[in-house]
Amino acid sequence: MTDDERLRRWRLVLGGGDADGTGLGLEGLDSRMDAALSAVYDQGGREGGLGASAPRVARWLGDIRAYFPSTVVQVMQKDAIEKLNLTRLLLEPEMLEAVEPDVHLVGTLLALNRVMPDQARESARAVVRKVVDELERRLAQKTRAAVTGALDRSARTHRPKRVADIDWDRTIRANLKNYLPEKNTVVPSRLVGYARRQRSVQREVVLCIDQSGSMAASVVYSSVFGAVLASMRSLKTSLVVFDTAVVDLTDQLHDPVELLFGTQLGGGTDINRAIAYSQGLITRPTDSIFVLISDLYEGGVREEMLRRVAAMTQAGVQVIVLLALSDEGAPFYDHENAAALAAMGVPAFACTPDAFPDLMAAAIERRDIAQWAERHLAV
Numbered sequence: 001m002t003d004d005e006r007l008r009r010w011r012l013v014l015g016g017g018d019a020d021g022t023g024l025g026l027e028g029l030d031s032r033m034d035a036a037l038s039a040v041y042d043q044g045g046r047e048g049g050l051g052a053s054a055p056r057v058a059r060w061l062g063d064i065r066a067y068f069p070s071t072v073v074q075v076m077q078k079d080a081i082e083k084l085n086l087t088r089l090l091l092e093p094e095m096l097e098a099v100e101p102d103v104h105l106v107g108t109l110l111a112l113n114r115v116m117p118d119q120a121r122e123s124a125r126a127v128v129r130k131v132v133d134e135l136e137r138r139l140a141q142k143t144r145a146a147v148t149g150a151l152d153r154s155a156r157t158h159r160p161k162r163v164a165d166i167d168w169d170r171t172i173r174a175n176l177k178n179y180l181p182e183k184n185t186v187v188p189s190r191l192v193g194y195a196r197r198q199r200s201v202q203r204e205v206v207l208c209i210d211q212s213g214s215m216a217a218s219v220v221y222s223s224v225f226g227a228v229l230a231s232m233r234s235l236k237t238s239l240v241v242f243d244t245a246v247v248d249l250t251d252q253l254h255d256p257v258e259l260l261f262g263t264q265l266g267g268g269t270d271i272n273r274a275i276a277y278s279q280g281l282i283t284r285p286t287d288s289i290f291v292l293i294s295d296l297y298e299g300g301v302r303e304e305m306l307r308r309v310a311a312m313t314q315a316g317v318q319v320i321v322l323l324a325l326s327d328e329g330a331p332f333y334d335h336e337n338a339a340a341l342a343a344m345g346v347p348a349f350a351c352t353p354d355a356f357p358d359l360m361a362a363a364i365e366r367r368d369i370a371q372w373a374e375r376h377l378a379v
Helices: 003-014 028-041 054-067 070-083 087-091 093-098 103-111 118-154 168-174 213-230 256-261 271-279 302-314 335-343 356-364 369-376
Strands: 203-210 235-242 246-248 288-293 318-325 348-351
Touching: 003 028, 028 054, 028 070, 054 070, 054 093, 070 103, 087 093, 087 103, 087 118, 093 118, 103 118, 103 213, 103 256, 118 213, 118 256, 118 356, 203 213, 203 271, 213 235, 213 256, 213 288, 213 318, 213 356, 235 271, 246 271, 271 288, 271 302, 288 356, 302 318, 302 335, 318 335, 318 356, 335 348, 356 369
Parallel strands: 203 235, 203 288, 288 318, 318 348
Antiparallel strands: 235 246
């Protein structure tokens, strides 16, 4: 990078006026980029330069999409909504058609769902559909492959009943010490294979999702993963969302967009009540995985919540607590409740969407989740 380019970038970062300090003036495209940045990040006392004018906001949205890559556009949109209080403008269809769709925008739209006019709701659905379709393309194949592989490995046996069930690669590897040079062959002393593949359900999965406002991104990702898992015949997948009430959205797992519009972000939290409902969905504890996705700020009965988790683990349920299922981690959560769960062998940690398929594979194989988290994530 040349000194002039370095100086130009610093000028765009620092802004103009007293914050400049570079002595560099901007012209043409650089000047327009600087104006777009100043609309949100100007520290000179102006209210962002966008005001409450929908046409001005629409023009700004078009400008930033022309000047910056989509990842930067998404950050600027998010900051503009938060810093300049532009949330109400998202109720206007023309605004929704101008924005760059992403997970954070979907969370904002879901929070506004109950106050949207009908015309804006249709535009919002189109935005949500675009984001959900992209997430499914990114995550579905990896999830199915990880879960299917884990189910196959969990069904491994040293007494396969049919030749077709023998895993020849693993059998040969396990018996290399029995190689006979004169015969140019391996004599297996034990076989490695798979038990008969079951056409019936092999695992029950219950996703229990906190829909408080801070969990918006987690709700979006969880709904997509829920839809993918529900499409697999070897799993019986249920999805429950909660605040102070509990709503079972399992019958909407075929369409994650409809599922998302069935949530209501915001409100209080009653984790104990949600766990109590989820316990009723589990019919085969030793073959079940219960995933609680919550920041653990309990508005219900804390002691009862912990007792229910302990009872589930004692019954053989694989319990996983995720403080967040998103790329942002979990900056705010109840540390006391997280520590109490960890003391009973249920670690609480944030998980990225890309790591979730492998986490589900570890749960299916009943590996130690605490060790898995230590290797893969920052607990």
